[in-house]
Amino acid sequence: MKNFHALIVGGGGTGAAVAHDLALRGLRVTLVERGEVTSGTTGRHHGLLHSGARYAVNDQESAIECIEENLILRRIAPGSFEENDGLFVAVTEEDVEYSHAFIEGCAECGIPAQRLTAAEAFRLEPNLSAETILAVRIPDATMDAMRLPLRFFASAKSNGAEIKTYTEVVGITKRGNTVRGIRVMDHATAKHYEIGADIVVNATGPWSGQVAEMAGVDVPIRPSPGVMLALRGRLCNMVINRMTPSGDGDIIVPQRGLSVVGTSSWVVDNPDNLGLPKDHVQRMYDEGAKMIPRVLDAPFRAAWSAARPLIGERKADAESGRALSRTFKCFDHADEGVEGFVTITGGKATTLRGMAEATCDVVVEKLGLEAACRTRETQLLPFEAYYT
Amino acid sequence: MPEATVPFKIFRYKQGQNAGHYDTFDVPIDEDTTVLVALQTIRRDQDSTLMLRHSCHHASCGTCAMLVNGREELPCVVNVLDLRSSPVVVEPLRNIPLVSDLVVDMTDFYARVNPADRPYVRHSEFLPWAQTPDGIDSYSRFENCIECGACVSACPISGTDPDYYGPAALAAAWRVVEEPRGRQPQQALNWVDNEKGCWRCHVAFECTEVCPSGVDPGGKIMALRGELSKQKLRGLFGFGRR
Known part of the structure; x- marks a missing residue:
C-alpha cells in the first residue's frame, strides 16, 4: 500500500480527531496549527459533554449524534469527564x-x-x-475543553502523526486543479517552507473560509x-x-x-x-x-x-445536495473542480470523533484506499502524553 | 471604544538567534481588555509572528501563564488598566525551557509531575453543601491545579537545581496522599522522600504566592514533610510503617 500523506490544517478538536483517525488508518499524517493547539474555538467552549437533550425537541439528528458520541467518548477517554x-x-x-x-x-x-x-x-x-x-x-x-483534544493529539503522535504548532499556512500549492501541498511560515524560526501532500484537510473552523480561499474554493462561513x-x-x-x-x-x-x-x-x-x-x-x-x-x-x-463556525449553503451544495450532515459539514471540493482538498467544519466538541470519522471516510475514498475507522474502540492516551 | 493606548514591552526570541530582545507595541485598551486580549490584538494588527500559548481564556486550562511586569500571571484574567503601568512588560516563564517569544516547552514540567500519578478530575462527586460563593480560595481541590507552571517559574530552587521535582509535582504527590481515589499514597510518599523531593524545598513559599488557583504548593510540601516525619517517628517507637 502506498503510504499516502494527509496534511491537516488546524489544531483544534476537529483537526486532532482527524489526525488520530487517519493515523490509525495507516496514513502518514502532518497537522499544522498557526498557534498553540486548541487556541481557537476549541479551548474556549464551556466544557460540556452534551447528552443531546438540548437538541431533543428541535434537532433530533444532532441529539442522536450527541448521545452516541457521549457514550463513545466516556469509553475511549476515561478520566477526562x-x-x-x-x-x-x-x-x-x-x-x-x-x-x-x-x-x-x-x-x-x-x-x-x-x-x-x-x-x-x-x-x-x-x-x-x-x-x-x-x-x-x-x-x-463536563470535560476540560483543552485536555480532551490533547488525548487525540497524543494518540495521533504515538501513531506517527507530526503535529507542527506555530506553523501558519500562507499559501496552498496546486498543480493544475489539484492541491499538492501548502506553504507555511514557521514562527519559531521565522522561516518559510513547503509541505507536499496527497490530500489537504481544512479543519480550521471559523477560519475555514479564509483557508479555502487560498485554494480557490468556496466555504461560506x-x-x-x-x-x-x-x-x-x-x-x-x-x-x-x-x-x-x-x-x-x-x-x-x-x-x-x-x-x-x-x-x-x-x-x-x-x-x-x-x-x-x-x-x-x-x-x-x-x-x-x-x-x-x-x-x-x-x-x-x-x-x-x-x-x-456558522455555515451557510454553498452554491455547489444547493445543486448537488451533497453535504454529509446537517449537524456538521464535510465538503469535497472536487464538486467545484478542485481535487485533493476537503473541508470539515461545524459540529461541536462532543461530536469531534464522529465528525472526524465522516471526514476520514471521504479522505480514504478519494485516495482509493480501503481502511476502516478504528476510533470507536481505540482507547485514547492520557493528555500528558502529548507533552512527554 | 478604546479608553487608552498602553505600550507593551514584549520579550522576543526566535530559534537560531544569539539572544532575545524586547519589542514595544502601542495597544488600544478599553476597561475590559485583558493582557491576553492585548497580546492577541498585537498579533492580529501589528505583528503576526508573535508567539504565545493560550486556550481557554478563563483561567481554567493553565496554558497562557507568563510574566507580567515580572510576576507569574495568567494574562487571560489580568485586566490591563488595573495594572496601572506603562509600559506593561511581558516575558516568558522562568525555569522552563524557552521555545520562542513567550512560548515555553512544557515537556519537562509534565515529566516531573507525571510520576505523582494524580487523577486530573473527579469522576463523580455530589457535595452535600454548597461550595460558594467565597470562591476557590476557601477550599482546596487539587483539581484547582491547572498545570500552568507559574509555581515552577517562581521557585528559587527550581531555578538553580535541575534535579528538584519542583512545587507542582510535590503538590500533586500530596493530592494522592490526601485523597487517594484508588491511587497509592505510600508510593507517592516514597517518591518524594529524598533530596530531590520534598526535603529540597527552602520554604520560600514563592510558589504559593504566585499560584493563580489557590493550590498552595508550599503548604502541600510542608504537609508531605509532616506525614513523612510522623511515619519516621512511628518507626522509631516500633509501631512500624503505616
Whole structure:
C-alpha cells in the first residue's frame, strides 16, 4: 500500500480527531496549527459533554449524534469527564409546558431522562432557584475543553502523526486543479517552507473560509461568537440547563473550581476580532441567576468570547445536495473542480470523533484506499502524553 | 471604544538567534481588555509572528501563564488598566525551557509531575453543601491545579537545581496522599522522600504566592514533610510503617 500523506490544517478538536483517525488508518499524517493547539474555538467552549437533550425537541439528528458520541467518548477517554449528569430545570409554567415535549424528545432520541420533583432536584443541587418547579436528569457531563483534544493529539503522535504548532499556512500549492501541498511560515524560526501532500484537510473552523480561499474554493462561513462568563466557586455539581428551547444564558457548567455561564450568539466578519459585548455579559448574569440566583454574588473570574463556525449553503451544495450532515459539514471540493482538498467544519466538541470519522471516510475514498475507522474502540492516551 | 493606548514591552526570541530582545507595541485598551486580549490584538494588527500559548481564556486550562511586569500571571484574567503601568512588560516563564517569544516547552514540567500519578478530575462527586460563593480560595481541590507552571517559574530552587521535582509535582504527590481515589499514597510518599523531593524545598513559599488557583504548593510540601516525619517517628517507637 502506498503510504499516502494527509496534511491537516488546524489544531483544534476537529483537526486532532482527524489526525488520530487517519493515523490509525495507516496514513502518514502532518497537522499544522498557526498557534498553540486548541487556541481557537476549541479551548474556549464551556466544557460540556452534551447528552443531546438540548437538541431533543428541535434537532433530533444532532441529539442522536450527541448521545452516541457521549457514550463513545466516556469509553475511549476515561478520566477526562466529571460524570455528574445534568439537569434541565423548569422555573416558569412555560418551562413546565416545554418539559412534556422535552421528555418525549429524549425518549425518541434514546437519551435517558428522569423527571424529578423540585424537592428531589434540591437534594442534588441545593443552590437551585426557589422558583424551581421540576427538573429532568439527563446524562450530560463536563470535560476540560483543552485536555480532551490533547488525548487525540497524543494518540495521533504515538501513531506517527507530526503535529507542527506555530506553523501558519500562507499559501496552498496546486498543480493544475489539484492541491499538492501548502506553504507555511514557521514562527519559531521565522522561516518559510513547503509541505507536499496527497490530500489537504481544512479543519480550521471559523477560519475555514479564509483557508479555502487560498485554494480557490468556496466555504461560506460566518464566525458566530458567543459570550461566556466564569465565576469563582462551584455553584453546582451537575450541568444546569434551562428547560426552554435553546436561548441565551441557558446553561451553567461546573468546571472544577469555577462555574461557567453560557452563552449568546451574534455574527462577525473576522474570527480574530470578536469583541466582548457588555450587554451579553450582563445577560449571562441575568439569565443564569434564574436557574441559580447565587450567580449574582459569586466572584467574577473571566468573561470571554469564542467563535462558532456558522455555515451557510454553498452554491455547489444547493445543486448537488451533497453535504454529509446537517449537524456538521464535510465538503469535497472536487464538486467545484478542485481535487485533493476537503473541508470539515461545524459540529461541536462532543461530536469531534464522529465528525472526524465522516471526514476520514471521504479522505480514504478519494485516495482509493480501503481502511476502516478504528476510533470507536481505540482507547485514547492520557493528555500528558502529548507533552512527554 | 478604546479608553487608552498602553505600550507593551514584549520579550522576543526566535530559534537560531544569539539572544532575545524586547519589542514595544502601542495597544488600544478599553476597561475590559485583558493582557491576553492585548497580546492577541498585537498579533492580529501589528505583528503576526508573535508567539504565545493560550486556550481557554478563563483561567481554567493553565496554558497562557507568563510574566507580567515580572510576576507569574495568567494574562487571560489580568485586566490591563488595573495594572496601572506603562509600559506593561511581558516575558516568558522562568525555569522552563524557552521555545520562542513567550512560548515555553512544557515537556519537562509534565515529566516531573507525571510520576505523582494524580487523577486530573473527579469522576463523580455530589457535595452535600454548597461550595460558594467565597470562591476557590476557601477550599482546596487539587483539581484547582491547572498545570500552568507559574509555581515552577517562581521557585528559587527550581531555578538553580535541575534535579528538584519542583512545587507542582510535590503538590500533586500530596493530592494522592490526601485523597487517594484508588491511587497509592505510600508510593507517592516514597517518591518524594529524598533530596530531590520534598526535603529540597527552602520554604520560600514563592510558589504559593504566585499560584493563580489557590493550590498552595508550599503548604502541600510542608504537609508531605509532616506525614513523612510522623511515619519516621512511628518507626522509631516500633509501631512500624503505616
